[in-house]
Amino acid sequence: MQNPTLSGDSLEVLPKQIHGCLDQNYCELMFSNFSELTEVIFNVHSEESVLSSQYTDDVYAESLPLCALMCLLQKKCCVASFYDKTYMCRLDKSENCCAATIIAVGSRALKRNKYYPTACTECVIFGMSSYKIIEVTATWSEAMNNCTCLGGILAEIETEAESNFITNELFTRNTGATGYWLGGYNFNSDSDLEWISQPNERMPYPNFAPGEPNQPTSEKCLMAITNYNFEWVDALCQMTVAYICEF
Numbered sequence: 354m355q356n357p358t359l360s361g362d363s364l365e366v367l368p369k370q371i372h373g374c375l376d377q378n379y380c381e382l383m384f385s386n387f388s389e390l391t392e393v394i395f396n397v398h399s400e401e402s403v404l405s406s407q408y409t410d411d412v413y414a415e416s417l418p419l420c421a422l423m424c425l426l427q428k429k430c431c432v433a434s435f436y437d438k439t440y441m442c443r444l445d446k447s448e449n450c451c452a453a454t455i456i457a458v459g460s461r462a463l464k465r466n467k468y469y470p471t472a473c474t475e476c477v478i479f480g481m482s483s484y485k486i487i488e489v490t491a492t493w494s495e496a497m498n499n500c501t502c503l504g505g506i507l508a509e510i511e512t513e514a515e516s517n518f519i520t521n522e523l524f525t526r527n528t529g530a531t532g533y534w535l536g537g538y539n540f541n542s543d544s545d546l547e548w549i550s551q552p553n554e555r556m557p558y559p560n561f562a563p564g565e566p567n568q569p570t571s572e573k574c575l576m577a578i579t580n581y582n583f584e585w586v587d588a589l590c591q592m593t594v595a596y597i598c599e600f
């Protein structure tokens with residue numbers, strides 16, 4: 354992959370700017386050979402294009418690696434695509450590593466291999482976990498899939514301390530979101546919800562709002578709801594709300 358516009362010198366300043374460098378060694382590895390950028394950081398999918406949406410921007414890029422670089426420089430780009438003929442680089446900026454793609458002849462899609470939570474400027478840390486609070490609304494399944502794509506899980510809150518931390522964080526942010534999906538689901542279609550990673554265990558710290566869960570056979574998905582001080586409710590999984598990933 355030729356890239357006539359970048360000299361070796363200009364590459365040296367890039368790692369400091371790039372969101373996504375795990376550490377200096379990783380960055381050097383990343384950019385020791387610029388043409389490897391697309392393969393090291395991204396999976397390249399031929400004949401595929403990112404579906405245009407309110408979260409995509411179409412910009413000009415001189416090459417596939419430059420498009421990849423533009424995606425890396427955008428803190429919230431996980432998926433991009435590049436049309437060889439028009440040099441159009443489409444950047445998805447919703448931080449959705451599962452952003453929809455379509456078959457498109459002459460286009461290549463770039464999907465980040467891995468997301469590094471340590472490089473996440475908007476993550477908050479508590480104990481051994483870091484959390485990413487994502488305000489782009491999604492259904493419960495979309496939220497779960499996107500957390501997985503980012504290398505984490507839909508957040509599972511196991512202790513009072515963890516719950517207090519998250520609740521305080523949501524109060525502080527005060528974004529007006531209806532609620533936040535958490536990684537709880539009614540496995541076995543009975544009367545209670547479980548954490549995805551412990552589908553056969555009772556929740557160790559169930560922080561439900563009074564009277565909830567009230568419809569666990571139809572409202573199978575767990576939400577921390579703003580109106581009830583971020584206590585939890587069972588809710589219809591098709592609702593679209595914000596969500597929290599845990600890493």
Ligand SMILES: [Ca+2]
Pocket residue numbers: 482508509510511515599
């Ligand atoms: Ca947890």
Ligand SMILES: [Ca+2]
Pocket residue numbers: 538539540541542543544545546547
């Ligand atoms: Ca259950």
Ligand SMILES: [Ca+2]
Pocket residue numbers: 565566567568572586587588
């Ligand atoms: Ca309910």
